[in-house]
Amino acid sequence: MKICKHFRQCGGCEFQDVPYEEQILRKEQELETLLQRLPDQDFELEKTVVSDPVFYRNKMEFTFGRGKEGNPILGLHHRGKYWKIENLDECLLLSEKTPAILETIRSFAARNKLEVYDPKTHTGFLRHLVLRHSKTEDRYMITLVTFHDQFALQKEFVGEITDAHPETASAYWGINSSFSDVALAQRVIHLYGDKRLSETIDGRKYLIGPYTFFQPNLRIAEKMYRIVENLALSNSQRTLLDLYAGSGGFSIFLASHFEYVYGLEKEHDAVEVAWENAHLNEIRNVEFLEGDVRKTLQLLKRQQFDLVITDPPREGMNRKVIQKLMEKRFPRLVFISCNIRVMIENLLNFSAAGYKIKKIFPLDMFPHTRHLEVIFYLEE
Numbered sequence: 001m002k003i004c005k006h007f008r009q010c011g012g013c014e015f016q017d018v019p020y021e022e023q024i025l026r027k028e029q030e031l032e033t034l035l036q037r038l039p040d041q042d043f044e045l046e047k048t049v050v051s052d053p054v055f056y057r058n059k060m061e062f063t064f065g066r067g068k069e070g071n072p073i074l075g076l077h078h079r080g081k082y083w084k085i086e087n088l089d090e091c092l093l094l095s096e097k098t099p100a101i102l103e104t105i106r107s108f109a110a111r112n113k114l115e116v117y118d119p120k121t122h123t124g125f126l127r128h129l130v131l132r133h134s135k136t137e138d139r140y141m142i143t144l145v146t147f148h149d150q151f152a153l154q155k156e157f158v159g160e161i162t163d164a165h166p167e168t169a170s171a172y173w174g175i176n177s178s179f180s181d182v183a184l185a186q187r188v189i190h191l192y193g194d195k196r197l198s199e200t201i202d203g204r205k206y207l208i209g210p211y212t213f214f215q216p217n218l219r220i221a222e223k224m225y226r227i228v229e230n231l232a233l234s235n236s237q238r239t240l241l242d243l244y245a246g247s248g249g250f251s252i253f254l255a256s257h258f259e260y261v262y263g264l265e266k267e268h269d270a271v272e273v274a275w276e277n278a279h280l281n282e283i284r285n286v287e288f289l290e291g292d293v294r295k296t297l298q299l300l301k302r303q304q305f306d307l308v309i310t311d312p313p314r315e316g317m318n319r320k321v322i323q324k325l326m327e328k329r330f331p332r333l334v335f336i337s338c339n340i341r342v343m344i345e346n347l348l349n350f351s352a353a354g355y356k357i358k359k360i361f362p363l364d365m366f367p368h369t370r371h372l373e374v375i376f377y378l379e380e
Helices: 020-035 098-111 154-164 218-232 249-257 268-280 293-299 319-325 340-352
Strands: 059-066 072-078 081-087 126-134 139-146 168-175 187-193 197-201 204-208 239-243 260-265 286-290 307-310 332-337 356-363 373-379
Touching: 020 340, 020 356, 059 081, 059 098, 072 098, 098 126, 098 139, 098 154, 126 168, 126 197, 139 197, 154 168, 154 187, 197 218, 204 249, 204 268, 218 249, 218 332, 218 356, 218 373, 239 249, 249 260, 249 268, 249 286, 260 268, 260 293, 268 286, 286 293, 293 319, 319 340, 332 340, 340 356, 340 373
Parallel strands: 139 168, 239 260, 239 307, 260 286, 307 332
Antiparallel strands: 059 072, 059 126, 072 081, 126 139, 168 187, 197 204, 332 373, 356 373
């Protein structure tokens, strides 16, 4: 396996010097150790679904910094030294074309004397670059994130990017005037091309905006959706409740197997894209509800579901959300998490409520990191 020369400096690939087979073994060992905390050990633990270890990501966030001579650099934070930026000219995570895109933007910034944001003085302009790559269509969405909203070179920026990289499908300008060092923009302005990228999973099309949540590894996501689809099929599959539905991934993939599907999601932009995805795929039996999951659960008049899918963020499910969910009746639960330690705590809550784990499916969604995506199938 080829190793990026930056891996010892940047925080992108903490395991890249470890052979991929050894990475999987370490993750499986950690999972098995944590599973010993569960009271019910009568479950089937499936073999880990492995990934292509290079060019698997469809989204990455890069940070601007200052080089030794004051020129703009663009790359990833140093491992353990987040005030330092490693200027990347190679990246094995997103795509082969990524370094050239980064260099075009660096050159544009240097030539036009665009100042890099200084987190100590809160001055400057350039903060982050968000790249999304459609693996299905081999097209890019570029979002330049700046500190303030004065950018006279918008047309020049778009022209240079699209001339150098005709595979650019979309360009956005995001403004983040907060002091938080995150690539999330408070305001986003569409500059060029399509407003959405598109990915296809097993015949279903999914639209993606600059900050739409979408599984970072398309091929593993496809396998994950098929596993969940197989779990969903049973004698009773009339109603589905999809918690933390994002842009409608599971809801849309499984809609043809149910009469009614309800997707709950708090992020407005995600719900908006979810409705677009439903329309694009001509799905009419799905309803997306916007709002905090705990509060939205209270608003649902339906009290019984044949299957619940929950794919919470990395911090897991809040105990109050679990309590509200338990007020509903559902014989089967698919619980998905990328944070092994947190998900054990959530599973103990479900176990205390009488649900038993039947099957476990590990998937290596994040090669070269310590993270492992795991699907738990539970029955009442």
